[in-house]
Amino acid sequence: MSGKMTVVEGSYAVAHSVKVCRPNVISAYPITPQTHIVEDLSQFMADGKIPNCEYINVESEFSALSTLVGASATGARTYSSTSSQGLELMHEVLFNASGMRLPIVMTVVNRAVSAPISIWNDHQDSISQRDTGWIQLYAENIQEMSDMTAQSFKIAEDKDVMLPAMVCMDGFILSHVFEPVILLEQELTDEFLPTYDPEHVLDTRNPLSFGTFADPSTYTEFRYLQQKGMDVALGKIEKAAEDFKTIFGRYYGGLIEPYMAEDAEILLMAMGSVVGTIKDVIDKARSQGIKVGLIKVRTFRPFPVEVIRSAVSNAAIVVTLDKNISIGLNEGALFTEVKSCLYNSDINVPVMGFMLGHGGRDIPMSTIQMIIDKAAQAIKSGIKVESEYADLRGELL
Amino acid sequence: MKEIRIHGRGGQGSVTAAELLAVAAFEDGKYSQAFPAFGVERRGAPIMAFTRISEQPIRLRSQIYEPDYVIVQDATLIETVDVASGAKPDGKILINTEFSPDTFDLDTEAEVITIDATRIALDIIGRPIVNTILLGAFAGATGEIKVKSIQNAVAERFPGKVGEKNSLAVLEAYHRMGAGQ
Numbered sequence: 001m002s003g004k005m006t007v008v009e010g011s012y013a014v015a016h017s018v019k020v021c022r023p024n025v026i027s028a029y030p031i032t033p034q035t036h037i038v039e040d041l042s043q044f045m046a047d048g049k050i051p052n053c054e055y056i057n058v059e060s061e062f063s064a065l066s067t068l069v070g071a072s073a074t075g076a077r078t079y080s081s082t083s084s085q086g087l088e089l090m091h092e093v094l095f096n097a098s099g100m101r102l103p104i105v106m107t108v109v110n111r112a113v114s115a116p117i118s119i120w121n122d123h124q125d126s127i128s129q130r131d132t133g134w135i136q137l138y139a140e141n142i143q144e145m146s147d148m149t150a151q152s153f154k155i156a157e158d159k160d161v162m163l164p165a166m167v168c169m170d171g172f173i174l175s176h177v178f179e180p181v182i183l184l185e186q187e188l189t190d191e192f193l194p195t196y197d198p199e200h201v202l203d204t205r206n207p208l209s210f211g212t213f214a215d216p217s218t219y220t221e222f223r224y225l226q227q228k229g230m231d232v233a234l235g236k237i238e239k240a241a242e243d244f245k246t247i248f249g250r251y252y253g254g255l256i257e258p259y260m261a262e263d264a265e266i267l268l269m270a271m272g273s274v275v276g277t278i279k280d281v282i283d284k285a286r287s288q289g290i291k292v293g294l295i296k297v298r299t300f301r302p303f304p305v306e307v308i309r310s311a312v313s314n315a316a317i318v319v320t321l322d323k324n325i326s327i328g329l330n331e332g333a334l335f336t337e338v339k340s341c342l343y344n345s346d347i348n349v350p351v352m353g354f355m356l357g358h359g360g361r362d363i364p365m366s367t368i369q370m371i372i373d374k375a376a377q378a379i380k381s382g383i384k385v386e387s388e389y390a391d392l393r394g395e396l397l
Numbered sequence: 398m399k400e401i402r403i404h405g406r407g408g409q410g411s412v413t414a415a416e417l418l419a420v421a422a423f424e425d426g427k428y429s430q431a432f433p434a435f436g437v438e439r440r441g442a443p444i445m446a447f448t449r450i451s452e453q454p455i456r457l458r459s460q461i462y463e464p465d466y467v468i469v470q471d472a473t474l475i476e477t478v479d480v481a482s483g484a485k486p487d488g489k490i491l492i493n494t495e496f497s498p499d500t501f502d503l504d505t506e507a508e509v510i511t512i513d514a515t516r517i518a519l520d521i522i523g524r525p526i527v528n529t530i531l532l533g534a535f536a537g538a539t540g541e542i543k544v545k546s547i548q549n550a551v552a553e554r555f556p557g558k559v560g561e562k563n564s565l566a567v568l569e570a571y572h573r574m575g576a577g578q
Contacts, residue, residue: 007423141456173458178416178431182425276456283413364459 011036017149024076033171034109061086065093071213072102075201084111098133103156120360135165137300138271230302255304264293267315353387398451405470408440411526415446421546442554443527533567
């Protein structure tokens with residue numbers, strides 16, 4: 001079991017986690033608000049604190065991930081971090097990393113996408129990469145982010161998974177916050193995370209190829225097997241959380257974390273740091289007798305369909321909160337996914353979607369309270385608007 | 398939970414002040430959280446930083462709208478920024494200025510307290526950097542935090558001579574608030 005809390009910046013805690021996971025190759029290009037993570041890692045490298053590791057400086061995010069694709073194929077444990085436009089620039093390489101079954105781990109410090117330019121937080125950057133074949137995990141606070149980083153290496157590198165993983169933290173809100181955290185101990189991390197030992201590597205003595213040509217007679221099967229890897233990852237994510245609990249004594253749920261959910265009539269669903277604010281609002285609402293609860297979605301890819309079905313089955317209404325929008329559908333991704341996994345099931349729970357906190361718009365408790373009020377109204381008189389912004393400034397339109 | 402909002406200008410160390418406050422509060426045995434108001438940092442632009450201090454783990458991630466305490470690093474901000482916005486009636490607003498509290502016509506029921514932190518900074522540190530000094534004044538004026546914890550946080554962040562001078566200045570500001578006499 002581990003120990004001592006210290007007050008550090010979120011980015012530092014993540015860089016520290018990466019360090020104790022003993023990466024062999026790090027490559028990244030600085031972009032706000034990810035910058036502090038790569039600065040801290042560069043400092044660790046300069047101080048000789050990450051043995052057997054090379055930090056490769058590059059001229060773009062495209063090159064950073066391309067570098068890691070090559071490095072990972074040789075059997076190296078690899079890490080990168082980026083945000084927003086940097087992640088979008090990686091788009092093409094994201095598919096390659098997944099298709100070649102390379103367990104690269106990347107911290108995505110979530111930031112809105114341009115235009116207009118915004119350095120502030122929402123989830124549009126990572127959500128826009130949902131179909132690239134990367135595992136996507138979302139953290140609520142620095143401790144969870146710190147711990148999830150170590151878990152992600154174990155999940156991604158599992159022989160039956162072999163898929164890259166994005167670990168997502170809210171830009172500024174988590175990357176720049178100072179709060180008490182237990183930094184991962186090296187000894188315990190070594191116990192938790194085995195050495196990366198892939199079955200197939202680039203090796204001149206035993207030549208093979210990655211990412212080669214697949215004609216129509218074989219391509220489909222490659223894609224099918226990527227999905228199989230994701231299916232297996234569901235169980236491995238839960239197992240990694242359990243293994244972590246055994247060694248470190250901390251646990252946040254596996255695929256989801258229910259909060260006051262069991263008897264909840266109104267069941268909120270959200271990802272990332274807003275979950276903390278929601279929990280505080282729920283405590284307040286509960287003290288007024290309102291039966292509201294929360295499902296924190298930790299794992300967005302693979303999407304935990306079965307777990308979510310059973311988690312929502314007793315609610316009177318499910319309400320999703322999304323820091324992203326599919327423009328043209330007017331829905332956030334969580335809303336779309338949750339509806340999709342309930343359809344064709346025997347669960348008939350209405351689902352309402354709210355989008356909020358885009359481009360760094362602050363989410364005060366009052367916004368969450370308003371959403372709960374609207375959900376309570378919808379239980380009585382039906383859903384009037386299926387999906388809408390919770391914090392739109394009508395006076396600007 | 399106590400919520401503190403710090404107003405300053407880019408380059409004045411407001412974010413550092415919020416962080417040091419969180420570190421000091423943790424040393425006092427409390428949970429804490431500090432974060433900036435995420436501006437595009439430029440020297441001279443008005444910025445905000447926030448600190449929460451609580452006996453319980455802190456989950457809330459929103460900005461601070463109804464602060465128990467407000468710290469104003471630069472009194473010229475008052476012309477353009479509503480520094481008193483949402484301040485609790487039984488709260489305190491601490492302003493760095495050579496003038497007395499009644500000079501400021503703030504729309505608030507919170508108590509306005511002033512301290513000439515710039516003078517203390519020039520006298521003791523030799524530079525007009527007031528962020529750590531205002532934390533000493535905060536400790537003195539509110540009793541929310543031990544001055545020794547502030548001094549330790551300052552010394553850890555700024556090792557050597559700079560830290561020593563800052564630590565002295567912190568104590569001076571603490572005493573000016575009538576504390577520890």
